[in-house]
Amino acid sequence: MQFPLRSSPQKDSALKNTEPIIKFENFSFYYGKKKVISDVSFPVYKNSITALIGPSGCGKTTVLKSINLLYRENPEARAEGKIIFEGVNILNDKYDVVELRKKIGMVFQKPNPFPGSIYDNVVFGPRIFGVKNRKKLNDICERSLKLAALWDEVKNDLRKSALNLSGGQQQRLCIARTLALEPEVILLDEPASALDPFSTLKIEDLMYQLKNNYTILIVTHNMQQAARISDYVAFLFAGEDMIARLIEFGKSNEVFIKPVKKLTEDYIVGRLG
Amino acid sequence: MEKNNLLVERPIKCRIRYKYILDKAFKEVTLLASIISVLILAFFLGGIFLKGYRWLDWQFLTGVPSRFPEKAGILPALIGSVWLVILTAAFAIPLGIAAAIYLEEYSKKGVLSDLINLNISNLAGVPSIIYGIIGLAVFVRFLAFDRSILSGALTMSLLILPVIIITSQEAIKAVPRDQWEASLALGATKWQTIRHAVLPSAFPGIITGIILALARAIGETAPLITIGALAFIVNIPRTPMDPFTVLPIQIYNWASRPQKEFSEVAAAAIIVLLLLYLILNATAVIFRKKTEKRIR
Amino acid sequence: MVDDKLKKNIFIVNFSRPAERLIEWLLALSASLSILTTLTIVSILLVESYTFFKEVPVLDFLFGTEWKPLYTPRSFGVLPLVAGTFITSLIACLIAMPFGLLTAIYLSQYASKKIRSIIKPLLEILVGIPTVVYGYFALYFITPILKNFIPQLNVFNALSAGIVMGIMIIPVVSSISEDAMSAVPRVLREGAYALGATKLEATFKVVIPAALSGIIASFILAISRAFGETMIVAMAAGSTPVLTLNPLQSVQTMTGYIVQVSLGDTPFGSIGYKTIFAVALLLFLLTLILNIIGKTLVKWRRTTY
Ligand SMILES: Nc1ncnc2c1ncn2[C@@H]1O[C@H](COP(=O)(O)OP(=O)(O)O)[C@@H](O)[C@H]1O
Ligand SMILES: [Mg+2]
Numbered sequence: 019m020q021f022p023l024r025s026s027p028q029k030d031s032a033l034k035n036t037e038p039i040i041k042f043e044n045f046s047f048y049y050g051k052k053k054v055i056s057d058v059s060f061p062v063y064k065n066s067i068t069a070l071i072g073p074s075g076c077g078k079t080t081v082l083k084s085i086n087l088l089y090r091e092n093p094e095a096r097a098e099g100k101i102i103f104e105g106v107n108i109l110n111d112k113y114d115v116v117e118l119r120k121k122i123g124m125v126f127q128k129p130n131p132f133p134g135s136i137y138d139n140v141v142f143g144p145r146i147f148g149v150k151n152r153k154k155l156n157d158i159c160e161r162s163l164k165l166a167a168l169w170d171e172v173k174n175d176l177r178k179s180a181l182n183l184s185g186g187q188q189q190r191l192c193i194a195r196t197l198a199l200e201p202e203v204i205l206l207d208e209p210a211s212a213l214d215p216f217s218t219l220k221i222e223d224l225m226y227q228l229k230n231n232y233t234i235l236i237v238t239h240n241m242q243q244a245a246r247i248s249d250y251v252a253f254l255f256a257g258e259d260m261i262a263r264l265i266e267f268g269k270s271n272e273v274f275i276k277p278v279k280k281l282t283e284d285y286i287v288g289r290l291g
Numbered sequence: 292m293e294k295n296n297l298l299v300e301r302p303i304k305c306r307i308r309y310k311y312i313l314d315k316a317f318k319e320v321t322l323l324a325s326i327i328s329v330l331i332l333a334f335f336l337g338g339i340f341l342k343g344y345r346w347l348d349w350q351f352l353t354g355v356p357s358r359f360p361e362k363a364g365i366l367p368a369l370i371g372s373v374w375l376v377i378l379t380a381a382f383a384i385p386l387g388i389a390a391a392i393y394l395e396e397y398s399k400k401g402v403l404s405d406l407i408n409l410n411i412s413n414l415a416g417v418p419s420i421i422y423g424i425i426g427l428a429v430f431v432r433f434l435a436f437d438r439s440i441l442s443g444a445l446t447m448s449l450l451i452l453p454v455i456i457i458t459s460q461e462a463i464k465a466v467p468r469d470q471w472e473a474s475l476a477l478g479a480t481k482w483q484t485i486r487h488a489v490l491p492s493a494f495p496g497i498i499t500g501i502i503l504a505l506a507r508a509i510g511e512t513a514p515l516i517t518i519g520a521l522a523f524i525v526n527i528p529r530t531p532m533d534p535f536t537v538l539p540i541q542i543y544n545w546a547s548r549p550q551k552e553f554s555e556v557a558a559a560a561i562i563v564l565l566l567l568y569l570i571l572n573a574t575a576v577i578f579r580k581k582t583e584k585r586i587r
Numbered sequence: 588m589v590d591d592k593l594k595k596n597i598f599i600v601n602f603s604r605p606a607e608r609l610i611e612w613l614l615a616l617s618a619s620l621s622i623l624t625t626l627t628i629v630s631i632l633l634v635e636s637y638t639f640f641k642e643v644p645v646l647d648f649l650f651g652t653e654w655k656p657l658y659t660p661r662s663f664g665v666l667p668l669v670a671g672t673f674i675t676s677l678i679a680c681l682i683a684m685p686f687g688l689l690t691a692i693y694l695s696q697y698a699s700k701k702i703r704s705i706i707k708p709l710l711e712i713l714v715g716i717p718t719v720v721y722g723y724f725a726l727y728f729i730t731p732i733l734k735n736f737i738p739q740l741n742v743f744n745a746l747s748a749g750i751v752m753g754i755m756i757i758p759v760v761s762s763i764s765e766d767a768m769s770a771v772p773r774v775l776r777e778g779a780y781a782l783g784a785t786k787l788e789a790t791f792k793v794v795i796p797a798a799l800s801g802i803i804a805s806f807i808l809a810i811s812r813a814f815g816e817t818m819i820v821a822m823a824a825g826s827t828p829v830l831t832l833n834p835l836q837s838v839q840t841m842t843g844y845i846v847q848v849s850l851g852d853t854p855f856g857s858i859g860y861k862t863i864f865a866v867a868l869l870l871f872l873l874t875l876i877l878n879i880i881g882k883t884l885v886k887w888r889r890t891t892y
Contacts, residue, residue: 086781088777088780088781091776091777091780093699114307116307116310116311116783116784116785117307117783119780119781119782119783120782120783123781123782124781126774126777126778126781127774128774130772130774130775130777130778132775132778132779132792132793132796132797133793133796133797133799134796142779142782142784142792143782143783146310146782146783146784146788146792147783192778195778195782196781196782199782199783310785310787310788311785313785313787314785314786314787314788317786317787318693318697318786318787320689321689321690321692321693321696321697322693322697322698324685324686324689324690324693325689325690325693325694325698325706325761326706327686328686328690328710328713328754328757328758329706329709329710329713331754332713332716332754335724335728338728339720339723339724342727385617386617386620387617389613389614389616389617389618390614390617390618390620390621392614393611393614393615393617393618394618397611397614397615398615398618407618407619407621407622410621410622410625411621412878412882413625413875413878413879413882414621414624414625416808416811416874416875416878416882417628417815417871417874417875418814418815418816418817418842418870418871418874419815419817420815420817420842420845420846420867420870421628421632421815421867421870421871423845423849424631424632424845424863424864424867425627425628425631427849428631428635428864429627429631432855449624452620452621452624453621456621480604480607481607482606482607482610482611503715506715507715509717510715510716510717510718510719510720511717512717512718512719512817512818513718513817513818513821513842513846516846516849516850517845517846517849518849519849539717539719539818540719542719542720542723543719543722543818543821543822546719546722546723546726546727546822547822554727557723558723558727561719561720561723564717564719564720565716565717565720568715568716568717569712572712572715576708
């Protein structure tokens with residue numbers, strides 16, 4: 019079987035740092051009585067890009083929402099097992115949700131800019147953490163927008179409504195908004211699925227840039243994208259019982275070229291062919 | 292790219308504490324605000340009950356108004372209210388449902404039906420006393436029905452028609468259309484399909500709307516005052532052309548008198564009125580529960 | 588799925604085509620009745636007001652500061668009635684807007700499904716209680732209570748009428764605002780939480796701005812409701828048309844005046860009788876404008892998200 023994908027040499031060099039920043043240990047998840055994820059364990063390595071792949075409905079979004087405890091906003095939802103971050107199990111009730119979310123940012127599937135100006139969107143996080151100094155906020159805004167590769171497009175329109183931006187710009191604004199809080203980990207839930215191919219490429223580029231300073235966990239349906247940008251890949255799959263399990267985890271250049279499990283291969287090939 | 296942390300790290304911990312406290316406190320504030328109106332109301336209702344329950348007896352229910360509070364009764368007002376609600380229902384229900392069916396099933400969606408819908412929603416917002424003035428000019432004067440139950444019921448029908456139309460429209464809209472095509476395919480005409488495949492499912496929703504509209508009709512006071520229903524009525528109305536009074540107006544009349552006893556008699560009449568109102572509401576709630584079950 | 592009952596019915600009752608047409612015409616007639624109603628309201632108010640304005644100049648009516656239409660020397664300045672309506676409605680809004688908004692926040696952001704299903708029907712009952720009962724509350728409960736704190740309070744006063752009216756329209760504000768806030772997409776709120784916002788912050792910085800047009804609509808529709816409210820003000824606010832904004836004083840509203848004339852024996856066709864049509868026209872226009880603005884805002888919100 020022929021795979022058109024080859025990992026680039028510089029990507030391998032990025033893998034030298036193998037210290038996990040987040041570790042899932044026997045993680046299971048329930049919505050009410052319904053179990054949706056069962057016994058998942060895998061690490062997320064620092065300053066790398068980990069891609070989370072799998073058919074829709076297999077719990078990828080749920081995994082992301084568990085890492086920043088966003089699932090707690092749903093009274094029905096319940097998590098079991100451990101998610102270790104900074105040496106602590108964050109699923110333990112005592113963990114401070116607000117502080118955690120400051121350190122772990124999230125970008126959603128559909129761009130969700132807040133009503134208000136571009137500027138207000140970017141400095142939303144710093145403001146609620148008490149930064150009031152104008153100069154400081156301006157600096158944060160400029161730096162975040164530059165990081166998100168949006169600065170040049172909007173620098174003269176910072177006071178205009180964020181809702182008037184194009185879809186791709188809105189999504190980069192949401193990334194900038196997340197970066198403004200200087201998170202350590204960024205979770206991206208199919209960030210390009212609602213965007214045109216050109217915007218998609220821009221966002222991929224951006225992630226490549228960000229990898230040096232941030233840890234990125236990205237959910238994607240696009241196998242080519244996953245193969246292009248990720249260092250590690252985790253494949254989730256829900257069988258007939260509709261409960262998702264981790265089928266395979268490994269370095270992208272290994273999993274995409276020579277998957278261990280037949281299921282992974284089928285999924286990747288089905289997606290590619 | 293160097294990560295230069297622009298945020299002040301140190302005060303974050305205590306700031307977060309403070310955020311949580313504020314969040315919790317605010318939740319309690321909103322909860323309090325939500326129940327305070329209900330609590331105030333409960334307090335008032337309790338007060339009214341204490342004020343009026345002593346006057347509630349057989350003589351009060353079957354007696355006629357009197358200059359002496361201990362002899363005062365609500366029978367003519369009660370009968371007037373019943374007459375009014377029945378006649379109003381007889382006019383407004385068929386017209387309201389028919390209009391809703393037309394707007395949902397027959398009228399072509401376009402400028403005209405938008406206009407009618409807009410018109411109906413505006414009619415629903417017209418202050419009730421303006422309906423009273425129209426009733427005075429049209430039914431009492433122009434059609435010379437005088438200050439009769441008929442005038443009152445026609446006025447009240449105009450008032451509650453928009454409510455019935457709007458709620459019936461919602462109920463018809465909510466009916467799933469899986470039977471619709473099957474019925475047409477069997478050769479049924481449009482009206483037969485509506486009659487047998489749509490209306491039965493919409494029925495509980497329509498009934499809910501009608502009952503709530505009638506609950507409003509039973510409590511409305513201002514438009515009836517305007518058409519002149521505040522006669523001192525000692526005769527029980529026997530035909531739709533008789534002069535009449537209704538419970539709310541009787542209450543208003545008693546509440547406006549200076550003697551303390553009459554304010555208590557008014558409280559007793561309020562208890563009766565509220566009972567009627569609550570019974571109607573409870574019925575509506577039951578029907579609504581039924582609708583919700585059907586849709587699920 | 589077509590059940591047998593349905594099948595049977597269709598074949599038993601088979602209308603001929605003309606009957607179908609007739610039914611459609613009858614239905615259309617019923618629907619057009621609403622247009623007829625509007626036309627009747629507008630034409631009666633306009634015609635009767637026209638004969639009134641032939642005797643009293645429009646400007647004297649709109650900007651005159653003295654309202655003495657029934658006894659000579661007459662004067663027909665409607666401003667005192669407008670002031671009465673304004674002050675009672677203002678007090679009502681000062682009560683209903685904050686409480687209604689906080690209730691909407693609680694119901695849409697904090698309350699569990701179960702608590703919602705208890706509180707919402709209670710609020711619906713609140714808004715439907717006959718207004719004559721609220722008038723009684725104002726006159727026999729609120730005024731005496733207030734008098735303990737404010738000895739100079741008149742027996743009939745704008746304050747207690749306004750307060751009770753405010754309690755009554757809390758559900759108007761809360762139900763429309765709650766709809767607007769519940770319609771804010773969940774991802775928007777989650778976006779705020781993901782940035783470390785608490786519920787309070789997400790509510791004030793994201794949900795309320797996103798639902799603003801609906802919230803403003805609820806305020807406007809509540810004002811309109813307060814303008815048109817009759818029994819509470821007729822019973823508790825008094826019948827003294829004075830140009831004042833002092834809430835402790837007895838005032839008269841536009842609606843209160845119409846009730847007063849209806850109760851008296853003003854001869855049909857007299858100038859006193861015609862005044863109620865002019866006042867009603869003014870009230871109709873004011874509430875119509877408010878309703879149109881409010882409903883447009885509600886619709887506009889529906890199309891923006
Ligand atoms: N709020 C919820 N309540 C109940 N079930 C849910 C909820 N959200 C997701 N699920 C279920 O959990 C499973 C995983 O969903 P999700 O994490 O959104 O999958 P993915 O992101 O991979 O498409 C699905 O079967 C979905 O039906
Ligand atoms: Mg998903």
